[in-house]
Amino acid sequence: MKLHLIDRSTPQNASFTANIHEGSHFLKIWHYHAELEFVLILKSEGMCFVGDAVEPFSAGDVFLIGKNTPHMWLNGEIYFEEDSTLTAKSVAAHFKEDFLGNHFFETPEMKHLAELFEKARFGIKFLNLETQIIEEIQGLIDLDGFSKTMAFLNIMNTLAKHDGYKLLVSSGFLNAFQVSKHKSLDDVYAYMFKNFNKPISLDEVAKIANMNSSAFSRLFKRINGKTYSRYLLEIRIGYACKLLLENKGNVSEICYDVGFNNVSNFNRQFKFLMGCSPTDYVKSHL
Structure with a gap:
């Protein structure tokens, strides 16, 4: 499974695209593209992998x-079962930063939108949005x-002024990641x-990165x-949190679902990252 460059270029008679995407599950491909991606999830659930975030x-x-x-949109395993009747549906818009011209967003009136697009490099999840938007x-x-x-501009204007949001990608990943420079790590992620x-x-x-273990460890940490x-631990615990909150099984079952081979180690590592036990984590979110 490689990192793919996807062509999201717009048709000649449009400056950006906005479409409904619907199917048995979302596109299960780790990919990137020159366009910004704006997504509203209408149906389904799962995990969004963005940079080094889950x-x-x-x-x-x-x-x-x-x-x-x-990034990659990954639905739960149940969506990939042969007899599943579940569907995944979203509104997705793709556009380039200069989709209205080279200098449109450099004007004082549009500065806040340019700042929003720049912030989007970290991946933004908007929180507590009103029904109207x-x-x-x-x-x-x-x-x-x-x-x-x-x-579309009105929507971006509202989101740029919205206080509730979460930045997903770490500064370390963003500063270091270059598609052309670290191809050896693209396949690893x-x-x-x-x-x-x-x-x-x-x-x-x-081995996937064509490096010895010592050299790979140094590069990865840098x-x-x-x-x-x-x-890897953060990915597993992050997915465990999702399963716990969605009541997808008890602690023992979820332990094995996310890649741990015994419950005591899972509980220990969960508390190390989250500051509480899996059971207390669920109680605190009810």
Whole structure:
């Protein structure tokens, strides 16, 4: 599973695209593109992998992901079962920073939008949005031409002034990540995100990067500001938190679902990262 460059270029008669994406599950590909990606989840749930972050998503969630920021939308395993009747559905818009011209967003009136697009490099998850803005995003699909462009700008204006949001990607990853410079790690990230619930040894991922274990460990820590084992642990515990809050099983079951081989170690590592036991974590969120 490699990091893919996807062509999201817009048709000649449009400055940006806004479409409904619907299927049995979302595109399970670790990818990036030159366009920013704006997404409203309408149906389904799962985990969004953005840079070095793992973030749960569900219906009603809104994300803005910057240009060339690697990401993947991964639905739960039940969506991939042969007899599943579940569907994944979203409104997704793709646009370039200069989709209205080279200098449009450099004007004083548009400065806050330019700042929003720059912040999107970290991946933004908007929190506590009002119903009205959700309806406006859905309404983009029914518009075209001038009306669609103005509606989109109004939505971006609202989001740029919205106080509730979460930045996903760490500064260390963002500063170090370059698609052309660290191709050896692109495949490692993709492999980890796809197989984090299975045993993954340091030697295994070092081999994927065509490096020896020592050299790989040094490079990985320099780029991510954390060791490979810590990075993998955060992915597993992050997914465990999602399963716990969604009541997808008891602690023992979830322990094995996210790649641990015994419950005591899972509880210990969970408390190390989250500051509380899995049971207390659930209680604190009820």
